Amino acid sequence: MSATTPCVLVVDDETQIRKFLDIGLRAEGYEVLLAANAAEGLALAATRDPDLVILDIGLPDREGHEVLAELRQWSQVPVLMLSVRDTEKEKVKALDAGANDYMTKPFGIQELMARLRALMRNRVVGTEAPPRYDDGHLQIDLGLREVFLDGVQLALTRKEYAVLAMLVRHAGRVVSQQQLLREIWGGTHVQDTHYLRIVLGKLRQKLRDDPAAPRWLKTEPGVGYRFLPGG
Known part of the structure; x- marks a missing residue:
């Protein structure tokens, strides 16, 4: 090769x-x-x-x-x-x-x-989480746990940040609902997909990300979610 x-x-x-x-x-x-x-x-x-x-x-x-x-x-x-x-x-x-x-x-x-x-x-x-994501509109600092949209810092809940951070760490890849639930809510909540839908809905509102034409957060129906790098 x-x-x-x-x-x-x-x-x-x-x-x-x-x-x-x-x-x-x-x-x-x-x-x-x-x-x-x-x-x-x-x-x-x-x-x-x-x-x-x-x-x-x-x-x-x-x-x-x-x-x-x-x-x-x-x-x-x-x-x-x-x-x-x-x-x-x-x-x-x-x-x-x-x-x-x-x-x-x-x-x-x-x-x-x-x-x-x-x-x-x-x-x-690499597989390690990048310290920062920046596409000119969305800035995410995984070290400082800060998220900015067009220069304005977003007030995210702990769960909203955790979901976004996990998707960013696997940018471009599908992360299954069960993976997100197990990692963020714990092994006893892998069937509680409504938790995830609520958090993703609020996260999209704060990012002004339209689920019908996603800029960053894409739903893979029935499977999970994907962070789209590049915005």
Whole structure:
């Protein structure tokens, strides 16, 4: 792998999907590794150290969830899960197991590329929370626990700040409702999604962020939320 060319490992048993992604990713400047099953995918991940992994859930030799669990034992490489299964349960299961994002088939290549770019940006800055976020309108200082919108400091409650901070730390990635509830409210509240809806509603009001055309806080229906860096 080149020191400057990002490498994407595609693990999918559908020949047409592999071919489609190979062409599309190479056209965008990525180096591409292809695997048709779980065994090949894990071997390539271990020996080639890709920058990103696109992983199908329905593989012939093992479930993609099992592959992800094994991969997470020794690697934190960003993983985008692909599947024809579009249920909330499948998406949450993948995200809670350590997937960074989830897309259902069929999918658009431009949306896929945008999600990969977001995952790459997150990888570049590392897994530690950035000390500051500033896009010229929204400024968030995670060290000082301060949030400004167009130069005016926002008065956020502890829960509102905690939700915003967790989403910013995972900028560009989907954070599931259960992850947010477990981290902020505790393990006994993972089903209390109404808490989260109330806090997100108030947070959006203070950020003047329209949920129908989000600038920063995007809802992934039935799954969770995503912070959109760049404003």
